[in-house]
Structure formats: C-alpha cells, structure tokens
Amino acid sequence: MSAENVDNPPVYYEQLDDIEDDFEQVDLEILRIQDKMTRDLYAKRDKIISKIPNFWSLVFEQAPSEIDEFIQPIDASVIVSALKNLSVERFELPNGHPRSILIKFDFSDNEYFEKTTLEKKFWWRHAKDGWEGFVSEPIEIKWKPGKDLTNGLLDLAKKIYEDDKSGKTEEKTPAKKELVKKLEDTSLDTVSFFNFFGFRGRFITAEESAAASRVADEKRKARKEGKEIEEKMEEDEEEDDGEYEFEIFPNGDDVAVAIAEDLYPEAIRYFRDSEELAALSDADFEDDDEEMGEGDGDDQPPQKRKA
Amino acid sequence: MSAENVDNPPVYYEQLDDIEDDFEQVDLEILRIQDKMTRDLYAKRDKIISKIPNFWSLVFEQAPSEIDEFIQPIDASVIVSALKNLSVERFELPNGHPRSILIKFDFSDNEYFEKTTLEKKFWWRHAKDGWEGFVSEPIEIKWKPGKDLTNGLLDLAKKIYEDDKSGKTEEKTPAKKELVKKLEDTSLDTVSFFNFFGFRGRFITAEESAAASRVADEKRKARKEGKEIEEKMEEDEEEDDGEYEFEIFPNGDDVAVAIAEDLYPEAIRYFRDSEELAALSDADFEDDDEEMGEGDGDDQPPQKRKA
Numbered sequence: 001m002s003a004e005n006v007d008n009p010p011v012y013y014e015q016l017d018d019i020e021d022d023f024e025q026v027d028l029e030i031l032r033i034q035d036k037m038t039r040d041l042y043a044k045r046d047k048i049i050s051k052i053p054n055f056w057s058l059v060f061e062q063a064p065s066e067i068d069e070f071i072q073p074i075d076a077s078v079i080v081s082a083l084k085n086l087s088v089e090r091f092e093l094p095n096g097h098p099r100s101i102l103i104k105f106d107f108s109d110n111e112y113f114e115k116t117t118l119e120k121k122f123w124w125r126h127a128k129d130g131w132e133g134f135v136s137e138p139i140e141i142k143w144k145p146g147k148d149l150t151n152g153l154l155d156l157a158k159k160i161y162e163d164d165k166s167g168k169t170e171e172k173t174p175a176k177k178e179l180v181k182k183l184e185d186t187s188l189d190t191v192s193f194f195n196f197f198g199f200r201g202r203f204i205t206a207e208e209s210a211a212a213s214r215v216a217d218e219k220r221k222a223r224k225e226g227k228e229i230e231e232k233m234e235e236d237e238e239e240d241d242g243e244y245e246f247e248i249f250p251n252g253d254d255v256a257v258a259i260a261e262d263l264y265p266e267a268i269r270y271f272r273d274s275e276e277l278a279a280l281s282d283a284d285f286e287d288d289d290e291e292m293g294e295g296d297g298d299d300q301p302p303q304k305r306k307a
Numbered sequence: 308m309s310a311e312n313v314d315n316p317p318v319y320y321e322q323l324d325d326i327e328d329d330f331e332q333v334d335l336e337i338l339r340i341q342d343k344m345t346r347d348l349y350a351k352r353d354k355i356i357s358k359i360p361n362f363w364s365l366v367f368e369q370a371p372s373e374i375d376e377f378i379q380p381i382d383a384s385v386i387v388s389a390l391k392n393l394s395v396e397r398f399e400l401p402n403g404h405p406r407s408i409l410i411k412f413d414f415s416d417n418e419y420f421e422k423t424t425l426e427k428k429f430w431w432r433h434a435k436d437g438w439e440g441f442v443s444e445p446i447e448i449k450w451k452p453g454k455d456l457t458n459g460l461l462d463l464a465k466k467i468y469e470d471d472k473s474g475k476t477e478e479k480t481p482a483k484k485e486l487v488k489k490l491e492d493t494s495l496d497t498v499s500f501f502n503f504f505g506f507r508g509r510f511i512t513a514e515e516s517a518a519a520s521r522v523a524d525e526k527r528k529a530r531k532e533g534k535e536i537e538e539k540m541e542e543d544e545e546e547d548d549g550e551y552e553f554e555i556f557p558n559g560d561d562v563a564v565a566i567a568e569d570l571y572p573e574a575i576r577y578f579r580d581s582e583e584l585a586a587l588s589d590a591d592f593e594d595d596d597e598e599m600g601e602g603d604g605d606d607q608p609p610q611k612r613k614a
C-alpha cells in the first residue's frame with residue numbers, strides 16, 4: 001500500500017483498515033450463507049441445463065467483456081464446438097476459505113485435444129506482507145500433435161511450477177530460461193484463452209498462508225478486545241510487488257472471478273441473450289414474404305428483469 | 308421476453324423461468340441478511356469518513372466507468388468542490404422490497420445551487436406484464452439564476468411527472484410538448500450528470516406493483532405445491548416496451564445500481580486509489596533533488612487485496 005509509505009500517514013488510515021477488515025469478515029460470512037442457500041439450486045439448474053444443447057457455448061458467446069476480451073477467434077471455435085459443461089464450486093466450504101473456487105470445464109473431442117475435463121482450482125491465500133489473493137497451479141492439456149494453442153507456454157508453465165514445488169524457486173532452470181525467451185516474442189494481449197489454465201499467481205504454500213492468516217486473526221482478536229496493537233509489520237522486509245515472473249496469463253485471477261461471480265450465476269440470462277440474438281439474425285435473413293410469427297424482430301434490448 | 312414469442316417455445320423455457328425465480332428469492336433473502344449485517348458497520352464507517360476532508364469527491368474521481376461516463380467536466384467540478392456526503396440505504400427494509408434504494412447527496416453551497424440534500428428514491432416495482440425494475444420520481448434542484456446545468460430538462464421532467472400523477476398520463480400537456488422539443492435538440496450522451504435526478508422509469512404506482520407482485524406470489528405458491536399452472540398471461544395485452552417517452556436520463560437505474568452496489572460499498576478502496584494517484588502525481592512534480600521519503604513513486608497498480 002504505497003500511499004501509506006509517504007511520511008506521516010494520516011491517523012484515519014488505521015481506522016479505515018479496521019473497518020475494511022470488519023466488512024471483509026461480513027463478506028466472507030455472506031459467501032458462506034449464499035453457498036449453503038444455493039448449492040441445491042445449482043444442482044437443480046445443472047439438470048435442466050444438461051438437456052439444452054449448446055447451452056454453455058451460447059453462454060460464452062455473450063460472455064461479459066472481462067472474459068470475452070481474452071477469447072481469440074480460434075478459442076471461440078473450440079468453445080462453440082466442444083464445451084459441454086461448466087461448473088463452479090466454492091470447494092473449500094463449509095470449513096475452508098469461502099473465496100477459494102474450483103472451475104471445471106468439460107470438453108468433448110475436438111481438433112486440438114481429446115475429450116477431457118479441465119479442473120482449475122484457485123485458492124485464496126494470505127502472505128505475511130499482508131497481501132491476499134488467488135493462487136493456482138498450471139493445468140496440463142494433452143494437445144493433439146502440432147495443435148498446441150498456447151504454443152508451448154502452458155507446458156513450460158507447468159514444468160516451472162513443478163520445479164518451484166521441488167524447491168528450485170531461486171534457480172534459473174532450463175524451463176524458466178525457455179519461457180522467458182518465448183515470452184519476449186509473445187504478446188500476452190493476443191495469446192490463447194487456454195493460457196488461462198497456466199495462471200499461478202504468487203507462490204504461497206498452504207502452510208505459509210495459514211501462518212499469515214493466523215497472524216491476521218490474532219491481530220483482529222486483539223483489536224476487538226481493545227488492546228493496543230504494536231504495529232510490528234517488519235518494516236524492512238521486502239514487500240513482494242505482486243508480479244509473477246513466469247505468468248502466461250496475468251489476468252487469470254480476474255477471469256476466474258468473472259466466471260465465478262458473473263458468467264456462472266448469470267448463465268441463464270446470458271443464454272437467453274444469445275438465443276434472442278440468434279432469433280433476431282434469423283429473422284433478418286428470412287424471406288420478406290415469409291410469415292414471421294409473433295416475433296417482432298426489431299433491435300430492442302432484451303426486457304430488463306433485474307438489476 | 309421476445310425469444311418466447313417465436314413459434315413453439317422449447318419446453319425447458321418454463322423450467323428455466325422457475326429456477327431463475329428460485330434464485331431470485333435467494334438473492335432477495337441474501338440482500339436482507341446483508342443489510343442487517345452491515346447497517347452498524349456503515350454507520351461506523353460514516354463516522355470515520357466524516358473526519359476525512361474531500362473523501363467523497365476523491366471517491367468520485369475514481370468512480371467506475373458505469374458512473375464516470377455520465378459525469379461531464381462541469382459536473383465533476385461541482386462534485387469536487389461541493390459534494391460533502393453520500394449515503395445509500397435499502398429504505399424499504401426490513402419489511403419492504405430489498406432492492407429499493409435511497410441515494411442521498413449532501414452538497415454545500417456552490418456556483419450552481421445552494422447547500423442542499425438531494426434524496427433520490429428508487430423503488431423496485433412489478434408490472435402486470437411480468438416486468439420488474441426500478442421506478443423513481445424526478446427531484447427538484449433549485450438552481451441559482453442562469454445556472455441550470457440541465458438546461459431546463461429537470462424542471463420539465465418534474466412538471467410532467469406531477470401531471471402524470473394527477474391523471475394526465477395520456478394527455479399531451481404543454482410541459483410534455485416542450486420536453487419533446489428540447490430533447491430533439493439535445494444529445495443524451497452529453498447531458499449533465501444532474502439529469503440523473505430526473506430519472507423516472509416506467510409509471511407504475513405502488514398499488515399496481517403490489518397487485519402484480521401478489522399475482523406472481525400466488526403463481527409461485529401454486530408451483531411449489533405442484534399444481535398445474537394454467538398460463539393465463541393475457542396474450543393480447545400490450546406489453547410495455549420498457550421505453551419511457553419523457554426520460555431525461557435513461558440510464559438512471561443502472562447508475563443507481565452502480566452507486567449502491569459498487570461505488571458506495573467499495574468507497575474506501577476508491578478513496579485509496581485516488582489518494583495513491585494524487586501521491587504519484589505529486590511525486591512527478593517534485594524537484595528531483597528533493598527527498599522522496601519512502602514513496603516508490605512508480606506506476607505500479609495498487610496492491611491487490613481482494614477479488
């Protein structure tokens with residue numbers, strides 16, 4: 001929080017921190033309640049949706065810009081032809097962190113890879129410098145020969161992650177060197193959406209996160225009990241700048257949130273938008289002398305139902 | 308829902324309607340719980356914020372695009388110099404509709420109008436054609452002579468609303484004729500943000516809404532009891548197209564939602580962003596030989612704290 005670094009931070013900063021922390025605790029509780037209240041409903045929805053052909057490809061066609069901007073034309077063709085199911089789960093609930101999410105994609109066989117289920121987990125983790133956010137592991141996709149949409153980036157990200165897990169975080173492994181070189185020749189603005197499966201975020205183990213989280217909990221408890229808290233944030237400890245050197249899809253966490261909090265819960269609305277749009281285009285291409293049924297066929301936006 | 312108007316709507320449409328209705332009931336319950344859990348916190352936050360000069364003008368400087376795109380430079384100057392407080396309340400709770408919101412702006416005296424509190428209510432209403440959404444009433448602003456930022460639009464919107472309330476909805480009153488003429492010469496893309504206070508939405512009285520809501524409730528109850536529901540939606544009844552002829556700020560409902568669900572709850576974050584940006588610009592303008600303190604002064608985005 002660089003604004004705090006200037007000389008003499010105003011006294012209200014601490015109060016703002018405290019109240020934000022209070023709100024965050026409420027948000028987490030709301031997420032727990034919401035998860036409990038909607039689990040059965042989502043299961044029921046899945047059943048209905050499974051009977052509708054192309055439901056998820058139609059949903060993705062109307063995906064909000066936070067997701068859509070990362071879907072290249074070739075990705076869209078794979079999604080349209082092969083995405084059979086999508087699901088989102090707050091997989092650490094009821095006992096773990098309510099923000100952690102699992103996103104599952106079911107693909108049928110296609111030009112690029114065989115029938116597969118890609119499961120990408122995003123863990124909500126704490127770091128000892130106060131940072132909180134998503135971390136994840138690169139997921140392998142078994143590309144058909146010569147059909148790697150990520151041009152080798154995903155495999156390298158996966159390899160590097162395995163290296164780091166085996167303790168080589170400080171080591172410049174061959175995979176790291178190769179990835180850095182590849183990234184120099186790649187614009188991350190136009191890479192395949194399938195790089196999303198390579199997102200990793202900061203390297204924070206479950207243990208490190210649990211320790212950092214405990215420190216935060218103790219601080220919170222002391223504050224609630226009205227104790228003076230001596231700010232023992234290690235001032236000279238290097239803050240991680242939040243950049244991940246070997247990231248092949250830097251917006252992976254934002255995309256995950258957009259899927260979990262928008263695309264997935266609002267899927268029926270996106271599906272309807274997609275169908276309406278298709279109906280309108282059909283009407284446009286119909287012969288003029290053909291009966292148009294009840295369809296009004298003009299370009300009005302879909303009826304507003306809720307905010 | 309125009310997609311339902313095409314011949315032979317697929318059977319799953321009704322099931323999708325039902326499940327969406329189930330989700331909506333949960334969303335409403337969550338809003339009730341959230342309101343209860345956060346009321347005291349917001350009061351506590353208000354107290355802290357009130358000690359910070361220019362808090363709300365700094366928040367508006369970082370407003371999300373859904374709001375910012377409607378703020379013209381002259382509006383921004385009024386907000387920066389005169390907006391003293393902003394509050395949002397789900398004013399129909401605990402017993403009324405959880406979506407209804409009251410947005411209150413406190414302004415100090417400024418070039419355009421005197422010290423005032425503008426209270427804009429958005430009621431969540433139901434129509435008998437199945438539509439749900441926000442309706443509101445135009446709010447008067449007492450402009451200083453020659454200083455009407457809305458160029459007379461707001462006064463006319465208010466007058467027309469009063470006419471409609473007195474039963475003249477079908478009548479082409481002088482105010483209506485004048486507004487239509489004025490709107491012909493006005494681009495709604497560039498009108499003042501203060502037209503927001505003129506938003507009205509569809510003309511649905513509390514009684515009409517309550518009746519429509521009762522019908523929906525009965526249908527829901529019958530469905531829950533497993534009864535066959537004969538779809539007696541009056542097919543030949545004209546559906547309102549959702550357009551409001553005398554609207555001077557058509558996106559008023561969307562802006563209200565953006566304020567209530569983003570700007571207001573996330574105000575501290577926007578405030579911090581604004582302060583950081585100011586600190587960075589200050590650093591840019593500082594003499595090179597001056598001590599920069601701890602500030603790193605580079606262009607990194609603020610540290611990510613939550614999704």
